Amino acid sequence: MPSRLVYIKSALLKDMPLAVRGYQAANPDFPYQSTADQFFDEDQFEAYRELGYDPGDRAATQIQAEL
Numbered sequence: 246m247p248s249r250l251v252y253i254k255s256a257l258l259k260d261m262p263l264a265v266r267g268y269q270a271a272n273p274d275f276p277y278q279s280t281a282d283q284f285f286d287e288d289q290f291e292a293y294r295e296l297g298y299d300p301g302d303r304a305a306t307q308i309q310a311e312l
Contacts, residue, residue: 249308251304253300253301255296256300257269257276258299258300261295261296262295264292265292265295265296265299267288268288268289269292275289276293276296
């Protein structure tokens with residue numbers, strides 16, 4: 246059975262959810278913040294979670310449509 250390896254890189258897109266855009270507006274170094282601070286507050290956690298979820302969801306939808 247053929248397989249695919251899909252590599253998804255997070256990126257800030259113009260139509261990203263409000264949590265991501267709002268956090269980036271208040272924190273210009275997002276999403277390239279240092280990983281030295283592992284204690285995220287709720288807004289930072291949600292922004293990074295959504296930054297990964299949104300492109301993943303888009304890719305899964307596109308891949309499903311191609312099958």
